[in-house]
Amino acid sequence: MTPRFTPTLRRLAAGATLAIAGLATLGLSGCASPTPADYASQSPKLDLKQYFNGKLLAHGIVTDRGGKVLQRFTVQLTGTWVGDTGTLDERFTYADGRKETRVWTLQRGADGRYIGTAADVLGEAQGQAAGNALNWRYTLLLPVDGRTWEVQFDDWMFLVDDQVMLNRAVMSKFGIRLGEVLLSFQRLPG
Known part of the structure; x- marks a missing residue:
């Protein structure tokens, strides 16, 4: 059986998808490897x-x-x-x-x-x-x-x-x- 989405559920799903994508992007940028320049000072x-x-x-x-x-x-x-x-x-x-x-x-x-x-x-x-x-x-x-x-x-x-x-x-x-x-x-x- 295929779930049925109401317009409200679709907006919530779309918002959640955007939020997850945004968090994933932040998470990936926060996990960037250090470089020697990070320790220059x-x-x-x-x-x-x-x-x-x-x-x-x-x-x-x-x-x-x-x-x-x-x-x-x-x-x-x-x-x-x-x-x-x-x-x-x-x-x-x-x-x-x-x-x-x-x-x-x-x-x-x-x-x-x-x-x-x-x-x-x-x-x-x-x-x-x-x-x-x-x-x-x-x-x-x-x-x-x-x-x-x-x-x-x-x-x-x-x-x-x-x-x-x-x-x-x-x-x-x-x-x-x-x-x-x-x-x-x-x-x-x-």
């Missing part, structure tokens, strides 16, 4: 050349899309720079005893731009810094069950003070969110 100013120079220690976790912790790890980092080119040597130790190394080559460009390369990064990582924040976007080649997955990272770093930086990276594949990597970096004396 924040301090202290993040300069990778300054922060990733010397020895650092990081503690991190990997979570699934529901927030369950899948892995815990520590990273010993050593950063060195020659001019605007830096090397960041990362030595990972996972809670299960597994070890991994990643060596980044970083190139500082104009206007807070950075490019990064590593053996397990497909192409180049593109970074943009402003204020206390940096956003990296890159594809990491991750071994999974004997295969290699190309996983996209939307990676945000926030300088808290001259010693501590927090990092949150969202992992996705085919636009589907897989999980997150959360890290806390600490500069070491000397």
Whole structure:
């Protein structure tokens, strides 16, 4: 049986449809992703050349899309720079005893731009810094069950003070969110 609409019900339905469309539009615009420019006025100013120079220690976790912790790890980092080119040597130790190394080559460009390369990064990582924040976007080649997955990272770093930086990276594949990597970096004396 087809419902019958009176003129009053039709006006209410049309008004409700417009209201829902308006709320959906507001909701979508309110969910716009942040950009580095959103943090331009924040301090202290993040300069990778300054922060990733010397020895650092990081503690991190990997979570699934529901927030369950899948892995815990520590990273010993050593950063060195020659001019605007830096090397960041990362030595990972996972809670299960597994070890991994990643060596980044970083190139500082104009206007807070950075490019990064590593053996397990497909192409180049593109970074943009402003204020206390940096956003990296890159594809990491991750071994999974004997295969290699190309996983996209939307990676945000926030300088808290001259010693501590927090990092949150969202992992996705085919636009589907897989999980997150959360890290806390600490500069070491000397």
